[in-house]
Amino acid sequence: MPDTPAIQTTGLGRSYAGRPVLTDLDLRVDAGTVHGLLGPNGAGKTTAVRILATLLAPHTGSARVAGHDVVREPEAVRRHLGLVGQHAALDEVLGGRENLVLFARLSRMSPRRARARADELLERFDLTEAADRPVSTYSGGMRRRLDLAAGLVLDPPVLLLDEPTTGLDPAGRREVWHAVRALVAAGTAVLLTSQYLEEVDQLAGAVTVLDGGRVVAAGTPDALKSSVGLDRLDVVVHDERDLDRAVAVLDALGTGTEADPPTRRVTTTVTDRTAALTGALHGLAGVEVDDLGLRRPTLDEVFFHLTTEGSRR
Amino acid sequence: MTWALRDAWTVTLRDLQHWRRQPAGPLIGLAFPVLLLLMFGFLLGGAISVPGGDYLAFLFPGMLVLAMVFGLEETMTAVQQDAARGVTDRFRTLPMSRWAVVGGRAGADLLSSTLGLVVLLAGGLVVGWRWQGGALAALAAVGLLLLLRVAALWVGVWLGLALRGPGTVVAVQILVWPFAFLSNAFVPAQSMPGWLATVAELNPMAATVTATRDLFGTPGAVDATWASEHALLLAVAWPVLLTAVFATAAARRYARLGR
Numbered sequence: 017m018p019d020t021p022a023i024q025t026t027g028l029g030r031s032y033a034g035r036p037v038l039t040d041l042d043l044r045v046d047a048g049t050v051h052g053l054l055g056p057n058g059a060g061k062t063t064a065v066r067i068l069a070t071l072l073a074p075h076t077g078s079a080r081v082a083g084h085d086v087v088r089e090p091e092a093v094r095r096h097l098g099l100v101g102q103h104a105a106l107d108e109v110l111g112g113r114e115n116l117v118l119f120a121r122l123s124r125m126s127p128r129r130a131r132a133r134a135d136e137l138l139e140r141f142d143l144t145e146a147a148d149r150p151v152s153t154y155s156g157g158m159r160r161r162l163d164l165a166a167g168l169v170l171d172p173p174v175l176l177l178d179e180p181t182t183g184l185d186p187a188g189r190r191e192v193w194h195a196v197r198a199l200v201a202a203g204t205a206v207l208l209t210s211q212y213l214e215e216v217d218q219l220a221g222a223v224t225v226l227d228g229g230r231v232v233a234a235g236t237p238d239a240l241k242s243s244v245g246l247d248r249l250d251v252v253v254h255d256e257r258d259l260d261r262a263v264a265v266l267d268a269l270g271t272g273t274e275a276d277p278p279t280r281r282v283t284t285t286v287t288d289r290t291a292a293l294t295g296a297l298h299g300l301a302g303v304e305v306d307d308l309g310l311r312r313p314t315l316d317e318v319f320f321h322l323t324t325e326g327s328r329r
Numbered sequence: 330m331t332w333a334l335r336d337a338w339t340v341t342l343r344d345l346q347h348w349r350r351q352p353a354g355p356l357i358g359l360a361f362p363v364l365l366l367l368m369f370g371f372l373l374g375g376a377i378s379v380p381g382g383d384y385l386a387f388l389f390p391g392m393l394v395l396a397m398v399f400g401l402e403e404t405m406t407a408v409q410q411d412a413a414r415g416v417t418d419r420f421r422t423l424p425m426s427r428w429a430v431v432g433g434r435a436g437a438d439l440l441s442s443t444l445g446l447v448v449l450l451a452g453g454l455v456v457g458w459r460w461q462g463g464a465l466a467a468l469a470a471v472g473l474l475l476l477l478r479v480a481a482l483w484v485g486v487w488l489g490l491a492l493r494g495p496g497t498v499v500a501v502q503i504l505v506w507p508f509a510f511l512s513n514a515f516v517p518a519q520s521m522p523g524w525l526a527t528v529a530e531l532n533p534m535a536a537t538v539t540a541t542r543d544l545f546g547t548p549g550a551v552d553a554t555w556a557s558e559h560a561l562l563l564a565v566a567w568p569v570l571l572t573a574v575f576a577t578a579a580a581r582r583y584a585r586l587g588r
Contacts, residue, residue: 069422073588094424105415109347121339122425124332150350166419 020083022047022174022205023068027077029229030063038063038229040077045205045222047173050196052220052237053209056323060229061209062102065178068207069099081174098167098175102182104159105166106151112162113138113147120169137165141195157188164195175199177208181215193218213316227323238312242289244321246313249292251282254304265299280306333426340420340433341440344407348441358403359445362396363452369515370456379517380549387549389458390470390541391514394534396449397478398505400442401485406498407434408489421586431579435482442478446471461546470544473564477537480568483575490582514538519552530556533571536563 023045030038038060045051053061066072068079070090079086082096106115113134120130138144141161146154151162160180167175177196181189189212196219200206210216216223217237225233225240233240249270253262259275262282267273269292270284286292289310296308313321348355366389374384381387411417420430460467488501511525512518512532519526529535530552539560542550551557 071418071421071587091424094422097422099419099422101415101418103415105419107343107416108414109350110343111350114343114346118339118343119419119423122336122420122423122429124424170424 021045021080023051023079023081023207025064025068025077025079028064028067028074028079029076030060030067030072030074036229038067038226041224041226041231043207043224045174045207047205048200048203049222050200050206050208050220052216052223053207053226054213054216054223054319055209055226057211058228059226059323061226062178063229064226065099065101065176065207065209068093069097069176070094095170096172096174098170098172100164100167100175100177100180102179104151104163106159106163108152109150111146111148111150112143112154112158112165115151115162116165116169119166123170125169133169137168141165156183157185157191160184160188160192161195164192168199173204175204175206177206179209179211181210181212189215213314213319217314225319225322232322233318240318241312244313244318246317246321247286247289247292248311248313249284249286249296250307250309250311251296251300251305252307253280253282254306256280258303261303262300265296268299269295286310333428333432336426336429337432337436340429341436343433344437344441355441358399358441359448362392362399362445362449365395366392366449366452367456377516381547383548385456385458386461386545386547387517387542388515389453390545390547391512391538392453393446393449393474393541394477394538395509395514396445397442397474397537398481398509398534400438400445400478401481401488402498402502402505403441404434404438404482404485405489405492405501407438408486409492409498412490413493417586427583431486431583434486435479438482438485439475439478443475446474461548462544466544466546470541473537473540473544476565476568477534480533480571480575483572483579487575487579487582490579490586508532509534512538517552518557519554530554533567536560536567540564 021044023043025041025043028038028041028043029036037058041060041064043051043064053064055061063072067074068081068086070086070093073087081093084092084096086093107118110118116134116137117130120133121127125133138147141164143158143162143165146158151159154162164180181192184192193215196206196208208216208220221236223235223237223240224231233243235243249266251262251266253259256277259277259280259282263273263275266282266284270286273282273284275282293310300308369388369392370385374388377384379387417430421427426432512529512534514534518529518535521529536556539550539557540563543560551560556563
């Protein structure tokens with residue numbers, strides 16, 4: 017069924033003690049893509065993941081994973097899904113291999129297949145050497161890798177990653193990204209929540225931004241960046257005496273113009289990229305310019321822009 | 330059903346692997362009731378007078394029962410740790426039998442308690458305890474003890490799901506003691522003030538203590554009170570009632586994890 021979305025939710029909602037924590041979430045994730053779920057703490061990201069993982073029942077709307085309804089066919093959903101949660105869900109006393117064999121056996125593999133699968137995953141995540149040491153002796157990065165391996169025991173077509181790199185050092189984060197990219201290239205659909213916006217920017221082709229349980233924006237990272245209209249126009253003049261003129265020119269093109277005399281840099285926020293660039297070139301004719309550029313906002317800026325708007329609502 | 334049993338056995342095996350990896354905890358768990366038997370039997374026992382006159386014979390069934398009740402701490406700790414570490418959630422996302430999570434826990438804990446009974450019985454025999462009744466009656470006593478352990482299992486599962494935080498296990502470990510002392514395990518209930526004696530006799534532990542004493546042929550096991558005379562009935566009824574109540578409550582707790 018190539019047309020069945022890996023994940024599809026319609027009007028998904030959930031409340032705790034009468035307080036809505038997730039409202040009206042529509043989501044579609046296809047095979048071989050990464051969908052990022054962004055939002056501050058308490059935005060409803062983990063709630064959405066837990067509903068998709070059949071750990072929590074939705075109060076409104078519906079959700080399907082690999083074509084199976086999470087409420088009516090939870091067993092079928094569990095056969096198609098791997099979950100890597102915020103905290104490594106591992107048996108600390110057992111070794112890495114024992115953990116993987118346990119989860120493989122409980123996923124109904126024969127003892128022989130379970131052992132083979134465990135060895136395969138240990139090899140793939142570079143844990144063979146530590147396979148028989150208790151997990152309590154593992155580093156944070158090793159635990160994450162083992163947790164990821166545990167989520168992949170059944171080679172699921174759908175993978176839910178709930179803040180998979182929280183608490184990892186940059187090297188550990190890169191390892192996880194590398195593994196995720198390889199999975200996606202092989203056709204896995206990934207729903208990724210993260211508090212590292214850079215991570216979503218790196219991995220996800222589409223993003224949904226949640227705030228207070230509601231979707232405040234959705235689209236590709238690029239579209240989001242443009243939609244917020246937060247492009248920055250930067251000019252660095254060669255001669256400090258031209259600074260005032262540059263300020264005047266940029267101030268006419270954008271808002272919040274700032275000058276930094278030591279670096280001879282003038283920055284302004286613009287909405288129309290093309291008009292701003294042409295206007296700057298025209299207005300600064302005859303001025304010696306060291307650098308002139310339009311900078312897309314970082315996803316961080318977009319995120320804070322969107323979520324503070326959300327809180328003002 | 331066969332898958333449910335196979336899954337449960339897999340979860341039980343996981344606990345056996347724990348014993349192999351960290352034998353210290355289980356070994357202390359096995360040794361502790363033996364140590365208590367020695368302490369009460371030989372350090373305190375000389376000053377305690379009981380009907381029939383033989384304190385070791387009187388005390389020993391009480392220690393067996395206490396070892397079963399201690400089991401609920403073991404169950405509670407395991408259930409709580411799995412919930413806190415996300416292992417329970419991991420199980421809940423696997424295409425395994427739901428029942429097997431608790432079923433496997435029950436298997437492991439009953440195995441460990443059976444082993445505990447064997448060790449304690451061996452310890453009793455070493456220090457001179459003998460059963461006076463028939464072998465069949467002795468086996469029936471062991472059956473009653475394991476039945477009580479089943480009840481303790483469900484209380485433990487419920488406590489493990491209902492109470493969060495590392496302090497709660499310690500609280501339960503402490504509260505087990507007044508609960509155990511407010512029974513006929515260490516001294517005859519009739520040696521207590523009137524109303525306390527009644528409370529002690531109605532302690533679910535007490536029925537199993539009296540019934541096992543009786544089945545082991547301990548002299549002076551049965552008092553002339555209703556609870557004491559119907560000890561065998563109560564020793565079956567209490568665990569069955571506790572199991573019914575706490576298994577239902579635990580199942581509801583477990584289901585509520587997803588609601």
